[in-house]
Amino acid sequence: MNESVFRIPFDIMYQEFLRVLLKIGFSSGRAAVCARIFAENSLDGVYSHGLNRFLPFVKLSAEKRIDIHAEPEKVASFGVLEQWDGHYAPGIIVALKCMDRAVAIAKEQGVGCVAVRNNSHWMRAGTYGLKAADAGCIGICFTNTGSIIPPWGSGEPRLGNNPVVFAVPHKNGPILLDIALAQFSNGKLQLHSRAGTPLPADGGYDTKGRLTNNADEIKKSKRVLPIGLWKGSGLAFMLEVIAVCLSGGKTTADLDKETTYDYGVSQVFIAIEPSAFWGADEMDQKIEEICAYYVSAAPLDAGEPVHYPGQGMKKTREQNLRLGIPSDRQFWEKIQQL
């Protein structure tokens, strides 16, 4: 254990977020929900969308780029499909509402699909997959974003990093994949740039068109690598097209014209209720079989056993609950001064 790690207990972090949100005018209900989600994101190890993102969230709320009192509104529906307008309310509130609706529809009809436009940044994409899984549903969600990835064959960004989430409920804790479609996020590039360390794999091109693991070179070229090269470029494009077709909202091109990054994104939430097809515990057992086969693969490094998606998060959550959440002291002190 690194002794220099600055740790904050979950409850303290939650209470501090709550205090600040109440002070800047959030209703008590919304403040509690947003404070909990920000603290849980850090608890699960997604620091970039927990503590580290709290100050920008407060700033956007103060500048009214996030409308802390706005109510998301259902604007159209057809069968199990609904279209909502987020009206720039806090992205966490809107996205939780949308996944809640998708789950409620799925509980009645097997599948629910809710698309929303004009939402603020939802912070951690995985939050909404977990929401579905906690309710016993398979959850799938994705968002468009402003462009950071060049289409395959170009050096000019036109594609969002477009996070996508798949979550499946399980009694031992949800199976959760929460990925963005660049090999490394901007946050990760900045981290390695500041630390002067190489990325753990090639993450883009240098200005001469050579693959590199040097974050500074990638920032210079702006040629971030999509996962799977042309495949991730295509995948990011499809998620954008589907998000816009279902939400009627802003495209990546529209977002690129805004002065605030990701101002009014388009998102899709899908919940599927599989329990009608399984007896008690049968699905849990089947998932355990699948996980067991996956982790039975011999590790390349004996100290690093193979993990299925979500397994690492569970360990991080347990450790951070026990020891406190590793935190950036500077961010924390700034929050305390608010």
Add this chain to the structure above:
Amino acid sequence: MNESVFRIPFDIMYQEFLRVLLKIGFSSGRAAVCARIFAENSLDGVYSHGLNRFLPFVKLSAEKRIDIHAEPEKVASFGVLEQWDGHYAPGIIVALKCMDRAVAIAKEQGVGCVAVRNNSHWMRAGTYGLKAADAGCIGICFTNTGSIIPPWGSGEPRLGNNPVVFAVPHKNGPILLDIALAQFSNGKLQLHSRAGTPLPADGGYDTKGRLTNNADEIKKSKRVLPIGLWKGSGLAFMLEVIAVCLSGGKTTADLDKETTYDYGVSQVFIAIEPSAFWGADEMDQKIEEICAYYVSAAPLDAGEPVHYPGQGMKKTREQNLRLGIPSDRQFWEKIQQL
């Protein structure tokens, strides 16, 4: 144009496939559908799942590993969600039926989701996305397969190549992404191995654990690269879990125990009907805007403009219709002898 390319007109190829399927006992309706899909797969440039795959399909049918007379059967349903058993009927017939059902449900209820177990190989995944798009629906489908990809952190295959398709209807031709989750398919590795040419990008590891674009080295190590490294490994896993949870069918572990590759796979078909949210032509226009922004990115190579997913297929189809379908002469001659 390479003068040595052996080309067969679409109609001739279709008629030849039809003749063979009728001869081995297919009903006239099924023979016509399967012959058309095999010929269309080659027409669209997906030769690996067109002409090149026809002989193994005939062989599996003759061996009764594909039951050419079996009928897919709905075994359970809940709202817009249905579970089917393919009963090892021809994969093309079953998968078309499932996407048809998903589309029919979506036309009534906004979204339809059909999962099938015990299906035979569906050949080209994109076929079923195109089917949804032709009906005006967004189509999403995926399948599990026997393992060829090691989980991230291991060298032992435990994951299927798990193709996934996203299709969106458009008046200029569908937007279509049809990808498997290994950077390169086994077919592509074999092609480069036979030709002695390097892959266009790193496609796996050599036996010393170094990334390589040498297909022979990758075949030796069996360490095929998933798209996006740990991200594609996770994505392949999630598609497997979801396909099994919804179909109640075989896992990749089950498939690995079979003596016939991909004997009885688990698949999911989702159709979404977006037209309720758009006026006439409005969605087409919006998609054109998105495509225009994407292809406006300056190409790195002036001779290689940026293409959106599906754009290349349309050109290939038009060219192959005009000039004939580039074909493997040996495969063609063997088919003619049947």
